[in-house]
Amino acid sequence: MIELGLELTERDGWAVLAVSGEVDVATAPRLRERLVGLVGEGRTRIVVDLEKVDFIDSTGLGVLVGALKRVRTNEGDLALVCTGPRILKVFEITGLTKVFAIHRSVDEATVSA
Amino acid sequence: MKDDVVHLRVPAQPEYLALVRMVIAGTARIDPLLDDERVDDLRVIVSEACTNAIEALRVRAHDQGIDPAALDSTIAIECHLSSSRVEVIIADEGGGFDPDDLDALPAVTDPSRLRIERGLGIPLIRALSDEAEITSGPEGTRVRVVLDAEAPVST
Numbered sequence: 001m002i003e004l005g006l007e008l009t010e011r012d013g014w015a016v017l018a019v020s021g022e023v024d025v026a027t028a029p030r031l032r033e034r035l036v037g038l039v040g041e042g043r044t045r046i047v048v049d050l051e052k053v054d055f056i057d058s059t060g061l062g063v064l065v066g067a068l069k070r071v072r073t074n075e076g077d078l079a080l081v082c083t084g085p086r087i088l089k090v091f092e093i094t095g096l097t098k099v100f101a102i103h104r105s106v107d108e109a110t111v112s113a
Numbered sequence: 114m115k116d117d118v119v120h121l122r123v124p125a126q127p128e129y130l131a132l133v134r135m136v137i138a139g140t141a142r143i144d145p146l147l148d149d150e151r152v153d154d155l156r157v158i159v160s161e162a163c164t165n166a167i168e169a170l171r172v173r174a175h176d177q178g179i180d181p182a183a184l185d186s187t188i189a190i191e192c193h194l195s196s197s198r199v200e201v202i203i204a205d206e207g208g209g210f211d212p213d214d215l216d217a218l219p220a221v222t223d224p225s226r227l228r229i230e231r232g233l234g235i236p237l238i239r240a241l242s243d244e245a246e247i248t249s250g251p252e253g254t255r256v257r258v259v260l261d262a263e264a265p266v267s268t
Contacts, residue, residue, distance in 0.1 A: 022134075025164045026127035055134070057160040058233035086153045093240045094233045 005052065006034050014110045015043040020052035023060030031060070035067040044076020047109045050087055061096060068100065077101075079109040117143075117194045125170045125186040125205060130163050133190060140192045141199050146262040154241040155260055159201060161234035162256040163188055166205035169254065173207065197262050198243075204255045 004027035005020035015038050023031060038046060048064065050056070064080070071078045079101045082088055091097045103109035119140045123129040134156045141152050166188045167181075174181040186206045193200040239245045244259035 022131055024127070024130050024160055025167055026130055055156060055160075057157055057164065058237055059164055061233055086150070089153075090157060090237065093237055 004030050006031065008034075008038075011047070011106060011110045014045045014047050016047045016049060016106055016110070018049040018052065020054075022055040023053060023063070024055065024057050025059045028059045028063045032063045032066065035063065036070065039067070039070050039074060039076070044071045044074040046071060046076070046078045047103075047106055048078065048080050049106055050080060050082040051084065053082075053084070053087055056087055056090060058090075058094070061090065061094060065096070065099070079103055081106050081109050119192040119194075121190040121192075122187050123190075124182070125163075125167050125184075125188045126182060127167055129188075130160060130167075133163055133188075134160055137190065137192055137201060140194065141260075143194065146194065146197075146199055147260055148263060151260055151263075155199065155201065155258075158238050158241050158258050159190070159203065161238050162203035162258075163190075165234055165256075166203070166254065169205060169207070199260045199262075200257065201260075202255065202257045205253045207251065207253045 003021045004023065005018070007018040007020075009016045009018070017034065017038070019031060021027065035046065035048075038044075046067070048067070053060075064078075068078045081103050082091070083104050088097075088102070091100065091102065101109070119136070121133065121136055123133055137159045138152050138156050141147050141155050145152075147155065170184060170186050171181050174184055177184075188206075189202075189204045191202040193202075235247065238247070238256065238258060242258040243261045244257075246255075246257040248255050
């Protein structure tokens with residue numbers, strides 16, 4: 001089983017989900033389940049922290065797009081924290097940097113959003 | 114450097130994907146022909162191609178009303194190393210899709226695009242490779258990509 005770390009903390013009314021490891025077709029269902037669960041609990045202001053993610057592909061991106069859609073239909077918001085060039089690159093190529101608010105730190109995400 | 118080929122065949126199941134990425138990235142680092150960033154590109158490419166194969170198998174299993182693992186389907190990966198480039202071929206065993214259909218998707222910035230959580234894989238494969246060729250038919254889908262070495266070795 002591939003490790004996918006999911007650590008939830010709270011910051012100024014935001015649910016901050018720190019993800020670590022590799023997000024692909026094997027692990028993305030766990031991330032999706034966690035995000036769906038948060039929205040189900042009424043947590044619709046979510047920061048997904050990708051700083052400790054070593055790898056993400058389109059399956060992982062799809063989960064994040066799905067979560068964004070889900071929080072928006074519940075009048076919430078979803079922001080990302082990501083500074084790693086290899087992770088940012090897949091967001092840039094797919095045009096998703098225009099879809100997501102991508103911040104440099106959890107502080108920046110929770111203050112500005 | 115002579116042309117070397119590494120062959121890998123894995124069950125078409127999600128839990129083998131990390132292994133495939135590790136082996137192909139490790140292979141591309143032999144010599145090394147590609148810098149770290151291009152090796153990362155290759156990891157994404159291989160992951161996308163294998164994911165498509167796994168998804169195609171899921172669709173086929175669903176159509177037949179059986180568990181995907183029961184199909185005993187595999188993905189064959191070949192990694193060719195030469196002095197100037199790395200060529201990788203990823204081939205599955207059927208249940209293909211039409212890569213040309215992808216043009217029908219709205220742009221990612223279009224709000225309606227949020228309804229579609231898939232379809233980003235093939236654009237990534239094309240964008241991250243120097244050459245990409247995707248062919249699909251009843252016998253399976255074959256993805257061939259080439260990543261050129263930054264500075265070709267002089268002969």
